[in-house]
Amino acid sequence: MPVITLTINDELVSARSGQSILEACRDHDIQLPTLCYLDGLSARGGCRLCLVDVAGSPRLLPACTTEALENMVVTTHNEKIDRYRRMILELTFAERNHTCAVCVSNENCELQSLAAELGMDHVRYDYLNPELNLDTSHERYGVDHNRCLLCLRCVRVCDEVEGAHTWDVMGRGVESRVITDLNRPWGDSESCTDCGKCVEVCPTGALFDKGSSVAEMKKEASFLRRILDGREKRQWQR
Amino acid sequence: MSKTVTIEPVTRIEGHAKITIQLDDNGKVADSRFHVTEFRGFEKFCVGRSFWEMPGITARICGICPVSHLLASSKAGDMILGVRTPAPAVALRRLMNYGQLVQSHALSFFLLSGPDLILGMDADPSQRNIAGLIAADPDLARAGIGLRAFGQKLIRSLGDRSVHPSWAVPGGVRKSLPTEQRDELLKQLPAMYATVDNALDLMKDILDRFSAEIDAYGEFPSLFMGLVAADGGLEHYDGKLRVIDSDGKVLEDSAAPESYQQLIAEAEQNWSYLKFPYYKPLGPEAGMYRVGPLARLNVCDFAGTPKADRELRQFRHYGGQGKPVTGSFYYHYARLIEILFSLERIEELLADEILIDHHIRSQAGVNQNVGIGVSEAPRGTLFHHYRVDDNGILEAVNLIIATGQNNLAMNKTVKQLAERFISGSKLDQGLLNRVEHGIRVYDPCLSCSTHEAGRMPMQIKLISAKGELLDEIERS
Numbered sequence: 037m038p039v040i041t042l043t044i045n046d047e048l049v050s051a052r053s054g055q056s057i058l059e060a061c062r063d064h065d066i067q068l069p070t071l072c073y074l075d076g077l078s079a080r081g082g083c084r085l086c087l088v089d090v091a092g093s094p095r096l097l098p099a100c101t102t103e104a105l106e107n108m109v110v111t112t113h114n115e116k117i118d119r120y121r122r123m124i125l126e127l128t129f130a131e132r133n134h135t136c137a138v139c140v141s142n143e144n145c146e147l148q149s150l151a152a153e154l155g156m157d158h159v160r161y162d163y164l165n166p167e168l169n170l171d172t173s174h175e176r177y178g179v180d181h182n183r184c185l186l187c188l189r190c191v192r193v194c195d196e197v198e199g200a201h202t203w204d205v206m207g208r209g210v211e212s213r214v215i216t217d218l219n220r221p222w223g224d225s226e227s228c229t230d231c232g233k234c235v236e237v238c239p240t241g242a243l244f245d246k247g248s249s250v251a252e253m254k255k256e257a258s259f260l261r262r263i264l265d266g267r268e269k270r271q272w273q274r
Numbered sequence: 275m276s277k278t279v280t281i282e283p284v285t286r287i288e289g290h291a292k293i294t295i296q297l298d299d300n301g302k303v304a305d306s307r308f309h310v311t312e313f314r315g316f317e318k319f320c321v322g323r324s325f326w327e328m329p330g331i332t333a334r335i336c337g338i339c340p341v342s343h344l345l346a347s348s349k350a351g352d353m354i355l356g357v358r359t360p361a362p363a364v365a366l367r368r369l370m371n372y373g374q375l376v377q378s379h380a381l382s383f384f385l386l387s388g389p390d391l392i393l394g395m396d397a398d399p400s401q402r403n404i405a406g407l408i409a410a411d412p413d414l415a416r417a418g419i420g421l422r423a424f425g426q427k428l429i430r431s432l433g434d435r436s437v438h439p440s441w442a443v444p445g446g447v448r449k450s451l452p453t454e455q456r457d458e459l460l461k462q463l464p465a466m467y468a469t470v471d472n473a474l475d476l477m478k479d480i481l482d483r484f485s486a487e488i489d490a491y492g493e494f495p496s497l498f499m500g501l502v503a504a505d506g507g508l509e510h511y512d513g514k515l516r517v518i519d520s521d522g523k524v525l526e527d528s529a530a531p532e533s534y535q536q537l538i539a540e541a542e543q544n545w546s547y548l549k550f551p552y553y554k555p556l557g558p559e560a561g562m563y564r565v566g567p568l569a570r571l572n573v574c575d576f577a578g579t580p581k582a583d584r585e586l587r588q589f590r591h592y593g594g595q596g597k598p599v600t601g602s603f604y605y606h607y608a609r610l611i612e613i614l615f616s617l618e619r620i621e622e623l624l625a626d627e628i629l630i631d632h633h634i635r636s637q638a639g640v641n642q643n644v645g646i647g648v649s650e651a652p653r654g655t656l657f658h659h660y661r662v663d664d665n666g667i668l669e670a671v672n673l674i675i676a677t678g679q680n681n682l683a684m685n686k687t688v689k690q691l692a693e694r695f696i697s698g699s700k701l702d703q704g705l706l707n708r709v710e711h712g713i714r715v716y717d718p719c720l721s722c723s724t725h726e727a728g729r730m731p732m733q734i735k736l737i738s739a740k741g742e743l744l745d746e747i748e749r750s
C-alpha cells in the first residue's frame with residue numbers, strides 16, 4: 037500500500053494513502069475530539085468537532101472526512117480551533133435538553149466528557165428547550181430525543197453493521213429527529229432485531245436500556261471493532 | 275384600623291419565605307401568614323419523563339432531603355412494577371433511611387437550633403450562631419457534627435454520595451453495603467450513643483430553662499399523623515397510616531397508605547405556593563394535623579427498641595394521661611429520641627446477615643399504571659403518587675411533602691408567638707428570633723431554614739390597614 041508523508045503539528049508523519057487525516061492522527065497518537073465518528077462506521081463529518089486547519093484551505097476541514105494527502109500541513113490544535121470546538125459543544129448543549137444531573141448517562145457520556153476535556157464550562161447561547169418526547173415503547177430500550185445530538189451513529193450501525201436499517205432521520209435543521217420504521221414507535225418496529233447495537237454506540241443518554249435509573253447507563257462502543265474484525269478478518273480477540 | 279406585620283427575607287436566590295402578621299384595631303394579632311414561594315411547578319415538569327428516573331430526579335430537585343424522595347419514589351416505582359422487592363433491598367433502604375434520620379435530626383438539633391437552645395433566645399446575635407456554640411460548648415458542637423457525619427457516612431457507604439444519591443430504584447437498590455464499611459460503622463456506634471445521651475440530658479435542662487415560653491412555640495390541639503408498624507411500633511419506611519386527635523383518640527388506624535386521598539385533601543391559598551393539606555373528614559379547620567418526629571412519637575404505641583422506649587416513656591409525661599404531646603417545642607426532644615431509635619435500628623440491621631444477600635433488585639416492566647410510595651422523611655410523611663402509561667411514561671405526579679402538611683401548624687405557631695411577643699406597633703429582635711425559632715421547630719425543608727440559627731434571612735414590616743409602613747426590621 038503506497039505510503040504518503042505529511043506534516044501534522046510540525047511533525048513529519050507517514051500515513052497510508054487513502055486514510056483520513058483523523059486516522060493518520062490516531063495512528064500517531066495525536067488526540068482529536070470526535071463525536072459522530074466511530075471506528076467501524078462510515079465517516080459522516082456531521083458534528084464538526086474534529087475540525088483541523090489544513091494549510092492552503094480557506095476553511096477548517098473535518099479530519100474524519102478529509103483524506104490525508106502527500107505534503108499536507110495540518111494543525112490540530114490552536115487557539116482558534118479550540119474556540120470553534122467549544123462553540124460547537126455549546127450549541128449542542130443549547131439545542132436540546134442536557135440536564136446531566138438527572139440523565140441516565142451522567143458520568144458516562146461522551147458529550148459530557150468532551151465538554152470537560154475542552155474546558156467548556158458554560159453555554160453562551162439561549163437554550164432552545166424544545167418539547168421532545170421519550171419513547172419507551174420498545175421492550176428493552178428507550179430513546180430520549182432530549183439528549184440526542186444527531187450524530188447518526190445509531191442510523192449507521194443499524195444499517196451498516198446489523199443490516200436492519202431501522203433508524204432514519206426525519207425533518208430538517210433543528211426539527212430533525214431520529215426515527216424508527218418511518219416514524220412509528222420503536223416498540224412497533226418490525227425491522228428492529230432488538231440487537232442493541234444502536235444503544236451501545238450512542239454517545240449520550242439518548243439511547244438507553246429500559247429501566248435504567250439516573251447515571252446507571254454505561255456503554256462500550258469498542259465491541260464494534262471486535263465484531264468487525266471477526267467478520268472481516270476472521271480474527272476474534274478479547 | 276388594622277396593621278400588618280411582614281417578616282420576609284431579603285432577596286436571595288435560595289430561601290423565599292415571608293411572614294405577615296395581621297393586627298386588629300386594638301393592636302392585637304388577628305391573623306398570621308407564612309408565605310412560601312418555593313416548590314413551583316415541580317410536579318408538572320416530571321410529566322413526560324419515565325418513572326425509572328424519578329428517584330434520581332426527585333432526589334436532585336429537593337436537595338434538602340434527597341434520601342426521603344429517593345425512597346418514596348422507589349416505593350412508588352415498586353408498586354408500578356408490581357413485583358416483590360427483595361427483602362435485602364428493603365433492609366438496605368431502611369438502613370439508609372435511618373442514616374438520613376440521624377444526619378438530618380442532628381443537623382436540626384445541634385447546628386440549626388442548637389445556638390438558640392443552648393445560648394438562649396436573647397443572646398447577643400454575634401454569639402448566637404454556630405461559632406458562638408463552639409465557643410460556649412466545644413464538645414457538644416463537635417459531637418453534634420460527628421453524629422451528623424456518621425449519618426452521612428452511612429448514606430455514602432450505600433449510595434456513594436451523601437447528597438443526591440440515585441441508589442434506590444424501582445424494584446430494589448443498586449448496590450449493597452460493603453462489609454468493611456459495615457464494620458467501620460459498627461465501631462463508631464458507641465460514641466454516637468454517648469452523644470445522644472448527653473444531648474438528651476441537655477434537652478431536659480433546656481425544657482426547664484424554656485419553661486416560661488415553651489407554650490408560645492405552637493402549643494395547641496391538632497391532629498397528628500404518621501406511619502405505624504403492623505404491631506403499632508414506631509415506623510419510618512413502611513406500615514400503615516394512623517391519625518389521632520389531641521385527646522389521643524384514634525381517628526384512623528391501619529389506613530393503607532395508598533388510600534391517602536381519602537384521608538388528605540389539599541387546600542390552596544393565593545399567598546403561598548405551599549399547599550395546605552388537612553384531614554379530609556374534618557375539613558380545613560379542624561382537620562389541621564402535624565407530621566414529623568413529634569407526630570410519630572404521638573401516634574405509635576411504643577418505639578420498639580429498648581433505649582428509645584425508655585426515653586419515650588419520659589417524653590409522654592409532657593402530654594398527660596393517654597394524651598399526645600401537643601407543644602411543637604417538643605419536636606426537638608422527639609428528634610433526639612428518633613436519633614436514639616435510629617441508632618438502635620442501625621445496630622440491629624448492620625448485624626443482620628440479610629445485608630450480605632446478593633439479590634437486591636427485582637426486574638420487571640410496567641405491571642400497574644399507578645404507583646404510590648409513602649415513607650417517613652425526617653420532617654414527616656412523604657407521599658409520591660404517579661400515574662404512568664403502559665411504557666412507564668409519567669402522565670400525572672402528585673407529591674405531598676412533610677413541610678406542606680405542617681404548613682397550617684407553622685402558621686398557627688407564628689401567630690401564637692406574635693400574640694405573645696409583639697408589643698405595640700414596634701418590632702424587635704426578640705420577636706424576630708422567636709419567630710425564626712418557631713419555624714425551625716418544624717425543621718421545614720425550605721431553603722431559608724438551612725441557614726444556621728440567627729442567620730435566617732428575614733425582614734419584618736409593620737404595615738397599617740391603609741398600607742402605611744409603620745416599622746421595619748430586617749436581617750440579611
Ligand code: SF4
Nearest residue numbers: 134136139145240241
Ligand atoms: S446526554 Fe450527556 S451531556 Fe446530555 S444530559 Fe446526559 S450526561 Fe449530560
Ligand code: SF4
Nearest residue numbers: 184185187188190238
Ligand atoms: S440517538 Fe444517539 S446515536 Fe442516534 S443520533 Fe442521537 S445521539 Fe446519535
Ligand code: FES
Nearest residue numbers: 070081083084100
Ligand atoms: S467526528 Fe468528524 S465531524 Fe464528527
